[in-house]
Amino acid sequence: MAINGGIPLVLACCIWLLPNGCDSSSRILVVPLDGSHWVNMEIILKELHSRGHNLTVMLSAKSWYIPVKSPFYTSIVMKSLEDDIDLTFYDDMLKRNLKYRKMGSFLSFIFQQWDLTSMFAMGHGILSKAAAEIFDDQVFMAQLRDAKYDLVLTDPGLPIGVLFAHYLNLPMVFNVRWINIGDSHFTFAPSPVSYIPLTLTGLSDRMNFQQRIVNMIYYIISVLQQHLVLDPPYRELLERHFPPGSSMLSMQHAADIWLLRADFVFEFPRPTMPNVVYVGGFQCKPSKPLSAELEEFVQGSGEHGLIVMSLGTLISSLPQEITEAIAAAFAELPQRVVWRYIGVRPSTLGNNTLLVEWFPQNDLLGHPKTKAFVAHGGTNGMYEAVYHGIPVLGLPLLFDQYDNVLRLQVRGAARVVEVATLTKDEFLDALRDILENPSYRNNMQRLSRLHRDRSMSPMDSAIFWIEYVIRHKGAPHLRTEAYKLPWYSYHSLDVAALLLVLIGTSLWVSFTVCRILCCKFSSKKKQKQN
């Protein structure tokens, strides 16, 4: 489909139903990011739907996770959002990632950064073209405007939602875990690099000098990525449809509320602006009884208890030799294991291990027999583990999973093993440590108590703030407008430069005057002596 500026494009909107319902409820335009981000968004949407809000979700017919038909929302299926990327993309990425990690830290760092940058460049290339097509379709944009939404709820990882909110002049709420790249990590508040580790660094908030250097290098790289990779694809679109000087970053800054999927029993403490609401773990809930069959298997574990293993839904399977090593290790344990697994049955699998294609993870983690959770480190699973107080053996595979499991490891509630070079013995040692050393469980239980001790549930907070923004048509009093300052003014470099020049000049003048006076005085003295 060619982009033909000026002439409205007939964008194929397969389903385009204006939200209806009672006037007292609001109309929310939802622009979600696919994959695990959708899992979180869907939970909020169900809650908003149950409170009578009318939801319209923008999606592609080729979405991995987002269903076109839903009892909770009306869909706008956008042909222009379709692409040829499927979930095997992440399997390929994992293969490359495991290869890099065998090379040692420095080379691994270079290659992983390159891989991520390429991924972001590709993703934003596709997205910016899709966005340009959508914005050039004046008929579609007029329909969108006429729908008179009250709010855009989006994930800033997908910039199209941000663009819509600005174009339609609507309040905007983010549902966000972390922003992909660049200075955006620093969007919501100043973030000293000395104690705020960048995403993907695998660093904690207590860094030695060497680690602080690494963090600074990551910061510089991420700022370069922002300016060289994230912004450029959207520039033409911004010039055509937005006021001069608009940038993706400044548009992100203008969000009314950031529902940040963070709780500081898990995240490292960091400054945030008053428009950041902590909703980490909002998906957590008490466990329900298991099916009779699963309950029977779990009860069969006796006093030894159960191990639950899942590597999430993004990656279909690990390399065969690693799967075999894990299965062999499980076989040597007295515990029973439920393993969410898709693929060839490992030859080393013991009788104590049950392979299932899907399981009710929350109900298993909340089961009193459960002793440990072997997991890749996705945030949803990590918060469920915290909620139920189950210690974690982390097998991080991609993206922020390294950072996530590290957060639990530094709190003594998890151990992390390197998947790329994993052996049976190494896995077994780590798992036995988790099972036999009570400190992991005690620490996780402590985190659980802290996490559950809230004046208001994270879900209620999320809904309160979404409705607050709708009620008041925004929340500009909670965000600063300082991001509109030039960077040198924001960092007070202009003021510092002027003060330094003034101080320097005064010192120089004083010094010169003193020298002249001294010279005169000494020459007079000499004259007198002569």
Place this chain on the structure above:
Amino acid sequence: MAINGGIPLVLACCIWLLPNGCDSSSRILVVPLDGSHWVNMEIILKELHSRGHNLTVMLSAKSWYIPVKSPFYTSIVMKSLEDDIDLTFYDDMLKRNLKYRKMGSFLSFIFQQWDLTSMFAMGHGILSKAAAEIFDDQVFMAQLRDAKYDLVLTDPGLPIGVLFAHYLNLPMVFNVRWINIGDSHFTFAPSPVSYIPLTLTGLSDRMNFQQRIVNMIYYIISVLQQHLVLDPPYRELLERHFPPGSSMLSMQHAADIWLLRADFVFEFPRPTMPNVVYVGGFQCKPSKPLSAELEEFVQGSGEHGLIVMSLGTLISSLPQEITEAIAAAFAELPQRVVWRYIGVRPSTLGNNTLLVEWFPQNDLLGHPKTKAFVAHGGTNGMYEAVYHGIPVLGLPLLFDQYDNVLRLQVRGAARVVEVATLTKDEFLDALRDILENPSYRNNMQRLSRLHRDRSMSPMDSAIFWIEYVIRHKGAPHLRTEAYKLPWYSYHSLDVAALLLVLIGTSLWVSFTVCRILCCKFSSKKKQKQN
């Protein structure tokens, strides 16, 4: 009383009752700051008492506001906390301040800074001596330790509470509006000087270049004040009783929770750490009916409505000529006025103005007839005005009152007049503007709607977090330990220096190698040509 290190001093504790009560309730040691700060603290104490907590308040028998006998708490009356300063101190300060403000902004700035610095130096001189006496009294300190408190609740404006919490190794909660001086303003989170105006600057969060220079100068002065005025008096005490390297600032940093009396409908948005809880306006409550006499006076205002005037309790009276001007202005208005006033009856007073020594401010502000609030700009009154949606005519006198009324003025909900040079016409013009221009009332009503729209009342938040800290014996996961880094590491200056040296060296090496190669190449060329 002489300080005699090593030998326990017989510190006169007139009343010293160990807190008793049911074991399920907690024992809270309260070290409050006197004056308007106490007004806020007392409200929290009443609430804590009603929830069954045992409170012990440390105070001086010469306290201005803090009663020795109270149904809510047990007192520890400290002879060493007594001093000869009474409330006339503030009347003198006001006189000097009004004189300075007539001089023009620069001179006024210099003199006011000097006055404040002297006040802080004197205050901390007295306090540090008192603290040294208390800490040297080993018998008293042992009793304090044996009382086994669960928490220290204090105002960091009075460093003794902070010292106790550290010495007794107890969790610590601050009830705080702003910290007196220095870097402490920056304690809870990084605070870019480009958009966070320092207390007492009278600047907003949107500063031009000149204002940013002023803000930076204030910042430098406040850091100097911190290191030259606040810290030195306590150094000897810290060396004698605390681990090496302890400082007042680092002790403040270690607070578990900051109950910050801020709401961002009033305060400018700023970053905070996760252990800062916004409780601004926690004292606000619905109004109660007035006394029959007062109600009759108010109803007599008819359609014109009522003006409420109060300059707080710290200052007893304004200079006579200003009082006369204000009274004359009131007399020309069709409204009725209730004026909280102590002093000589102004000769210009009109029939429409009722002078009273005390009035139920909250009930008057919540009365439907009330049209305007003429006030000095103390935070308590400002939050009550916001709560009830009453526009303000600000007559700031001292301290942060200028900042407070400015916050409402930039939001279009108040006007500020300069008391030092106030004339009748100026006051009348400003008041008529507030009464006749509906924008002030509309803006204040909007702030009021935003302020009241909370998921949890500020008081409930305050109590929840105090009890949270007690339940979990602290909340270290909500605060950063980055304050333990040296300042150059905190600001990443060491990392930046190393990276600059490395980049510089690589450039120099590259340049030198290129030059050598070029020289060789050109000499070879010459040889060939020859």
